[in-house]
Amino acid sequence: MSDAFNASHGSSQSDRESRSEGEPEVLEDNEVSETMEEGQDEANRLKMIDECFAASGLEPYRSVNESSLDTLYVPDDIVEEVQDVWSMMLEEWGSREAAGEHFLSLLFEAAPSLSVMFKSPKQVAAMRIMDGLGNIVAVMGNASLLRKEVEIVGFKHLDIELSVAELSGVDLL
Numbered sequence: 001m002s003d004a005f006n007a008s009h010g011s012s013q014s015d016r017e018s019r020s021e022g023e024p025e026v027l028e029d030n031e032v033s034e035t036m037e038e039g040q041d042e043a044n045r046l047k048m049i050d051e052c053f054a055a056s057g058l059e060p061y062r063s064v065n066e067s068s069l070d071t072l073y074v075p076d077d078i079v080e081e082v083q084d085v086w087s088m089m090l091e092e093w094g095s096r097e098a099a100g101e102h103f104l105s106l107l108f109e110a111a112p113s114l115s116v117m118f119k120s121p122k123q124v125a126a127m128r129i130m131d132g133l134g135n136i137v138a139v140m141g142n143a144s145l146l147r148k149e150v151e152i153v154g155f156k157h158l159d160i161e162l163s164v165a166e167l168s169g170v171d172l173l
Helices: 003-008 013-018 029-056 076-093 096-110 112-117 122-139 143-156
Strands: none
Touching: 076 096, 076 122, 096 112, 096 122, 122 143
């Protein structure tokens, strides 16, 4: 273990030497507190996501239904919020290209196994993702147009074998 790692994690060389072989490391109060806070933060994040789905009326769409493509009616207030956040994101990143590359990096970080499915250079893939998502965000207030956009994206990916099980561990929220 490096000294830098030990220094950042509260374990010094003398601490390790004073412990007997196999003796568990004792965490300092602040380390226990930080670990508990991180766990509480994650629990709060998951609770907030649950509450948002429940309040939005979109709970039935939280999981993937492989057997049908239902028409999705997104409430107007959610459409407005998503479109506002989309605009803020594009503004924050300065360009669609930069936002797309950032999105792609986050996607690959959350699901590294997906990176091998992209055959195009990263910049090209990023722009395709931004175009597809941008179209979906733009029409999400119109259920029939939204369905058509989602079908278009689906048809573009028919050659990719991907199951719900492969995506089950991916947390993009």
